[in-house]
Amino acid sequence: MHHTERDWFVDPDNHKDRYPIEPGEKHMPILFANIHEWLLRDQNRQRQINHLKRYFGSSYSGNLFEYFAARSEPKVFTPWDILAVESLSVSVPPATAKWLLEPDEVRDSYLEIANKHFGDPETTLWGCDQALIGDESEMSKLYALLRLQPGLGYVTTSKLMAAKFPRIVPIRDSQVELLLGLQNEKSWWSTFRTLFKKPRQVWPSILMGCPYRMGLGRSPHFAV
Secondary structure: OOOOOOOOOOOOOOHHHOOOOOOOOOOOOOOHHHHHHHHHOHHHHHHHHHHHHHHHOOOOHHHHHHHHHOOOOOOOOOHHHHHHHHOOOOOOOHHHHHHHHOOOHHHHHHHHHHHHHHOOOOOOOOOOOHHHHOOOOHHHHHHHHHHOOOOOOHHHHHHHHHHHOOOOOOOOOHHHHHHHOOOOOOOHHHHHHHHHHOOOOHHHHHHHHOOOOOOHHHHHHHHO
């Protein structure tokens, strides 16, 4: 049975991979407009650091996402990318996995051009040119092409894109949408670009507590 769009930390049937909040904690809805102020409070910054330490010191399968993604090749999809995505409790159907692993001229050209812009690990969502993530960009075209493949809904696709571009693509899933009040938001990348640009030091500095180089794609999960 494929769990293609099941969120790994709200899945009631998969307790071992549920999000490791502290005893007595609850996920707290925070309107996106208020997130800057919330993140800057000392007690909330410590909450995020505690989540990172607990998560990466646990046996949760998702803490292997960065481990797998770091072993992939930047200009092509490899089995490492699929392992990374599936560590977050979503599945890539076999036929779609085959398509990802075999050459495809259009897909690979989008991936190659995107890597020219974002291949430098120091390039970030908040520092890049807005046009590079706009509707006509290779990143958007790659996302749209992936979404056409069987079993690649928006959650799985965002995780696959985050595996290739961890400093650019924020993972989108129903839990983050709900907690930030962004269920109807269409422009996900640009919305998060605005958040990370002001102030820049909020989530990027918290990521330093990660034993692997965790990209911004997963940081919203630890914040809220």
